[in-house]
Every structure is written in structure tokens, then in C-alpha cells.
Amino acid sequence: MFETTRRRALQALGIGGAATVAGCSAEAPTAAETETQRQQVEGTPTTTTDQVAADPTDIPGPIDRDQPETHEITLAMEEVTAEIEPGVTFDYMTFDGQVPGPMIRVRQGDTVDLTVENPSENALPHNVDLHAVYGTGGGSVATTAAPGQENAMRFKATYPGAFIYHCAVPNLDMHISAGMFGMILVEPAGGLPEVDRELYFGQHEVYTDGEVGQQGKHSFDIESMKNENPTYVLLNGEKYAWAAANRGPIEVNQGERVRVFMVDGGPNYSSNFHPIGNVWKRAYRDGGVPENGDFEAYADKNIQTMKVPPGSCMIGEMDTPVPERIKLVDHALSRVARRGMLAEVDVLGDEREELYDPDAHGTSQEGPQYA
Template sequence: MLESTRRRMLEALGIGSAAALAGCNANDAPQASDTATAGTESSMAQSTDTDRVAADPTNLPDPVDWNSPQTHEVTLTVEEVTAEIEPGVTFDYMTFDGQIPGPMVRVRQGDTVELTMENPPENAMPHNVDFHAIYATGGGAVATTAAPGSENKMRFQARYPGAYIYHCAVPNLDYHISAGMFGMILVEPEDGLPEVDRELYFGQHELYTNKGVGEEGHHGFDMDAMANEQPTYVLLNGEKYAWAAAGRGPVEVQQDETVRVFLVDGGPNYSSNFHPIGNVWSRAYRDGGLPEDQDPEEYADKNIQTMKVPPGSCMIGEMETPVPERIKLVDHALSRVARRGLMAEVDVLGEEDDDIYDPDFDGSENDGPRYG
């Protein structure tokens, strides 16, 4: 069991106020450990601690199936790891549970969460977690701040439904989030969400490094590039094209399934313009908002082509899959797709339906109206 050290953590950081500890002012605490790590670079890629940081988008909790408030014990463990952004390019990530985005926490409105935030002794920096889904100073960031080799706990009730980000919120919080420390908590309404056939979970963020896209070797973190909002990479799930065919994908679904997609935008600076190429968000929930006293299906926006997702926010979108195709999930700021590594792909497997889409149409049987 890691030692609970909140008071000693405050003393170690030299911080006298809760506001600074919650990440409101990066100048109120020593930054030596952050700066030392951020400046690490090498002409050679470094050995990796893990095969991947990209969270499996199909690995998320099952939908809520209980009808009265429950208490959940949740542990988030900080893992500082070296991994590849793309082959031959390594980076020192900071993660919750070794993955980007961090594990989805899924509860029902009115449930209680007993959270433990662990910071193992092999880590170099202090960390905490701020949940946008709770009423608490710093979203719980003050209560959970832990030095390496310690842990802290908090308990909260999830009182309002929706999909919300959680993220590290120590001083230099933008660096920690960029390096991977963010995830989603989903608070389902008391009556749950409409049933779907399949769910996927993604997280978008920027990486600011001291080398160019694809430049081999170890990339250190570039604080100036972050301050100027000039990222090297813009990514889904922490790696270049992590779940596209060029990476670990594509994800496979079946024809005629309804697929629900969750996106959390960690930022720290860029909004996402989330779009499924070759499809549409048949139902979409802007900023992850879910109603308390209305059927979510009636509350949803319908047939939305592109969802704006600000940094520090989420979205929930659903797709129908009537024909076999490859759906590309992208930020429609398309230079991020073509130049900076952001794309996932979903293959719909099934039989062609020429009435909906005929890729081999030659016009010989067309007796309908013509345009143009």
C-alpha cells in the first residue's frame, strides 16, 4: 500500500494554496522535475517500457444495468513510460494505467465513486486527477495530489449525467495532459442510454516535441512549442494512426450495427472537428451532454456531419452501418490527418447493397432524372 502523503506533498511542492495545487498557476511551484523530463532528447530512439500506449477502443466498461445507486471502488495508477509515437520515434509519456486515453469510468447518476490515485515510486513527478463530473475544489485535484511513492483518495457522488473529461491538474498541467494524462468518466442517466450493438472509445490530444513529424530518434517535450500552440503530432489514442490500417487497426464492426463512439478531447489546446468519413453521426450529444428528465434519443441532435469538441470536453456520437465500407474517423481540420497523425479506421463487414451504394455503377440502367 502506497503511503498517503498529502501534507508532505504540499510541503514538498512549496505550495501554500489549494488554487495553485489545482493547476491554476504554473508559476507557483518548482518545475525542476518537469523541466528535466521535458528536455530529454537523443539522436537515437530509446528502449521502450511498453509495446503501446494506445488504448484499445473496444475495451470499455459495459453499459449500466443497475437500477439503484451503487458504490464503485476505482483506482487510477499513474505510469510514466517510454513508448513509440510511430516506428523509430520514441517519447516519454505520462498516462493513467499505461494507456491513452485513460480507462473509462462508467457509472449511473446518483452512484458514489471511491477513488484511489496511485503514484508509484518509480515515477519522477507528482500527479493528481481532476474530474469534470463532480462538485469539488479542482475537481478533486487537491485531494488526490500524490508524490512518487504515495497515493491519495477521495469519494464523490456523480450527481449530473453526461460524458466528462478527467485529467491531471498539477502545475504544468498542459504538459501532463499533452503527454497523455486524460480520460473520460461517463455518468449515465438513471434510465441509462439507448441500447446499441457496439461501442468505441477514443481520445484526441496534441504532442509538442523538439523534432519534426517522423524524425527518428527520441523526442523530448518542447515547452515553447506548447506555449505557441504549434504541435508536432495531433493524435487519437496517443500514437500516429494508432487504430488505422497503417497502425493497429482497423477496428471491425458488422453490417447493420449501431455503433456508439465516445471521444474525449484532452487538448490541451486544439478543438476537434470530429467527423466519420463515409458516414454521419445519426444521433449525437454535443459536449457529452445527457438529459436528466428526457429520453436521450429525443434529446440528441440528428444526422450531424461534424461535431465540434472543445479541449477539455467530450462527445457521444452514433453511426448506422447499412453497407460494407471503411469509415475514417478524423478531425476535419484535415492537415492534422494528412500531416500530424490523427486518424482511426472502422471496417464494416457484410454484403453489398447496391440500392444504398453501388461502387460499380456505369449508368447503363439509369432511367431516372439527370442533373447538371
């Protein structure tokens, strides 16, 4: 089904050099030309899906082994149409049909045999640049594939941490904005500290030719992207994807320590990631983790808001001593109130009035708040 010659993939791109493949050449097609090409391919995208929002709970479990292994991993580049919010559709570009792409979880010292597949029904070439890889373009040159092709590479995960992966063909900002990013987690040889629950999120901006909530099909808007003026700022690809207003809230149990992995695809906005009603009890900036196992000394403690640059990650842990609804937001709050950036986590359990009494004087008016 798939052809694997890299030369043919580059010919399909209409380019010839590594810098171009990495999205850095002035000779690459413009974003407007790319969008025109995509629209001109009959029936593109051919797939409509009910959901692009990745399930925050659907991630690989912690690694519990002492020796390195070899993993065979395949990522499928899927161009799909889905709703950003009810009545508003958009043509996404994705890894495996979800935003963010699947979390890849390996151990320091593991070897990864990575295959990327670009189905023939897609309009555009794609590839993957993993920030956990020593190699040209983070592997993007080796993995570039035109529609109907696949490509593969092998790499060894030599340094630990949480790292972004993303598409890096010409006009990579457009591809990332449309959904082509995810996280690869390289656990240190000694593993991560044990927690009770883990969740996975990805933030990005979407630039369209419509307004927020404007019904109908939205097309990608190149000028808005150039001006860094997004229509939507999203967590997991849809407006309020895992809030109560959409597919959420996510439920956890009182007393659990909850670890949150977050990747900021951007392509342009930093995130100011904050759990309303909580704090990052331990936080690991830019996804960095210690190699010597001393997590307590390495972590930042009791951090209210984590700055996550585009193209980076964070790992944060929350304690859950009281029942509540935690709102995960970018504390640039207009992105929450106006552009769709919110997830909610419900902590289920019994009141502990010595820690928090919402009705101390019988006048509680608990309700949604954004700050």
C-alpha cells in the same frame, strides 16, 4: 508502499495552496523547470512499453440496474516510454499506462471511492480532476500525490453525461499533452439507449523537439506548446493508432448501430470530429445527455461534424447499412494527413447497391481518401 499524507505530497510539489495544485498559480514551477526535474531523476521513466494506445473496444459495458452502487476505483499514474510511430519514442505520462486513460463508467447517484497511486519510480507529482465532481479542483487537491504516495477521495455522481478527467498539477497542459486524460461516463438513472457496439477514443496534441517521423527519442518541447504548434495530433496516443497502417482497423458488422465516445484532452486544439463515409445519426454535444430519458428529442440528428472543445467530450452514434471503411478524423485535415490523427472502422457485410454502388460503370477506384 504508499504514503497517504496530503501535506507531504504538497511538500514534494514545493507548493502550498489549492490554486497552485490546480495549475493556476504564478508561483508554480515553470514547464521548463518541470521538464528539467523530470530529466534529472535517474532512470526516469524506467518503464518502456510496446503500446500506449488504448483499445477502443476495451470499455465497461452499459449499466443495467435500477439502484445506485458504490465503486472502488484505482488509477495508477504511469510515466512510460513508448513509440509515437515506428522509430520515434517519447516519454508519456498516463493513467494506467494508456492514452486516453481508462473509461470510468458509473450511474447517476452512484458513489465512487477513488484512489490514485503515484509509483515511486515516477519523477513527478500527479493528481486527477474529474469534471463530473462537485468539489475543489474536481478532486485534484484531494488526490495530489508525489512519487511513492497515494491519495483518495469519495464523491457522488449527481449529474449525468460524458466528462473529461485529467491531471491538474502545475503545468497541467504539459501533463495532459503527454497523455494524462480520460473520460468518466455518468449514465442517467434510466440508462443510455441500446446500441450494438461501443468505441472509445481520445484526441490530444503532442509537442516535441523533433519533426513528424524524425527517428529517435523526442523530448517534450515547451516553446512549441506555448505557441500551440504541435508535432503530432493523435487519436489514442499514437500516430494512426487504430488505422489499418497501425493497429486497426476496428471491425463492426453491417447493420449495427455503433456508439462512439470521444474525449478531447487538448490541451489546446478543438476537434472537428467527423466520420468519413458516414454521419452522426444521433449526437450529444459536449457529452450532455437528458435526465428525463427523452433521447430522441434531446439529440442532434444527422450531424456531419461535431465540434469538441479541449476539455470536453462527445457521444455520437452511426448506422452501418453498407460495407465500407469509415475514417474517424479531425476535419482540420492537415492534422490527419500530416500529424497522425486517424482511426478506421471496417463495416463487414454484403453490398447494397441500391444504397451505394462503387462500381456502377465498371470504373471504381476505391482507395484511401481524407475527405
